[in-house]
Amino acid sequence: MATSKKQQILDSALALFSQNGIHATSTSSIVKAAGVATGTLFHHFPNKEALITELYLSVKKDLAQQAVQTTEQVPTLKAKAECFWNNALDWAINNPQKLQFCQQISTLQILSHQNRLQVFRQELSFLIDLIETGQQQGVLALYPIELMAENCEGLFFSTSRYFIENEKMSNNQQHRDAAFNMFWHALTK
Amino acid sequence: MATSKKQQILDSALALFSQNGIHATSTSSIVKAAGVATGTLFHHFPNKEALITELYLSVKKDLAQQAVQTTEQVPTLKAKAECFWNNALDWAINNPQKLQFCQQISTLQILSHQNRLQVFRQELSFLIDLIETGQQQGVLALYPIELMAENCEGLFFSTSRYFIENEKMSNNQQHRDAAFNMFWHALTK
DNA sequence: GTCTATATATAGATAGAC
């Protein structure tokens, strides 16, 4: 067996959640798509909510790992930000279902406080570090840090949507440059 | 009777949709909250989807009317954009449930193609005009227009969320200036 | 771990009286 039944369930859930919406997707449709039995789903997950949470944590972990990739050796802060930005964008373009699912979680405010904290530590601490360093260096504007973080996420989502909807542009350097410039200029004076 | 039963249903639906999610809200919970009978809801709306659509169109119309308010007499393009931006932000801060509902519709892609077009004409044509005029005047950057429009919406949503979550800052001029600067600098070179 | 069969609640929607 190449992938476990549990993984098949997670994969099918992601596909259906992103296509039809989390709350509009029944557990029975998930097991049907995964080709497993009802009992199998509820053996691996105590309930639907636990399935959603586990899927989300794994997706966010995946994004975090891709985003920080190769950003360590980069010299300037701007180059580091650009590397981070392009890594995240590549991830979104290559994983449109995962991006859609993340947006739903963000919009629907489904996560418990504890799980939101966990994701924050996994992913956003890197972003906060980058903003604070940039502010200390005088490179980034001295706007409220929470506003900057929120807008970074917002721009990441909207830009990703643009490239997913216009997939022919995802490797067009002019469009990629425009996207990064909008992001970067929003953060600088 | 101050408000009609139909309006009570729409009001209760908005409150429940924004709090629990559109798909997680049952029609029975709506009629219960509105204090009306099941049959009354299905007399005014053929089904749940029609209720969602009608609510969304009215909410977007509301936003569009608030946003363009007093922007006509403003001289420069930047001042016009700032007026538009602040009108929209004020609307969001004063109508957090409506904003939340709009975000859900946007994320969940619930609308039919026809209804999306209707909203586009109502609201986004104004934004597209502004961007194109700014590009012709050399004030705005020559980025792909769809990317710019998508990012404008994204920044509007994320900035609104920031002020709704930190409501004490919603009248703080420094924070409001920071928010507009991020928006404006994203669009200019 | 995986399955089938089933329990129980609730979903969206309709019929028809008033």
Added chain:
DNA sequence: GTCTATCTATATATAGAC
């Protein structure tokens, strides 16, 4: 227009065999 009563399908979840 508004109500009560009700229909049918489907939701999440469990029990227990293999």
